[in-house]
Amino acid sequence: MNRKKKKREVDEQLLDAIVEMESSWKQIQEIIEKSIEPTEEIFYIQNLTRENYLFLLREAKWRKISAIRYNK
Structure with a gap:
């Protein structure tokens, strides 16, 4: 039982990291699109x-x- 709880926690952390990384990636893409001369x-x-x-x-x-299984 404890192992399932630990796996679920790690899975939720992974999904949180995915969402955070996706938003960072999109934010960087927007910066590049708005830049005159991106470096x-x-x-x-x-x-x-x-x-x-x-x-x-x-x-x-x-x-x-x-992500569907872990909706909060």
Whole structure:
């Protein structure tokens, strides 16, 4: 029973991280779109954020978790 609770907590943390990373990625995309001359650094940060987001999505898929199950 305790193991299921721990797994659920970790799954919820993963979903929270996915939502946070997605919003960061979208915010960076908006900054780039509004910039006159975006720097290489912002493109680097955008790619890094995107890769982190995709990694978290793959982890959620591997763990077979869905955001629908964990609605608060």
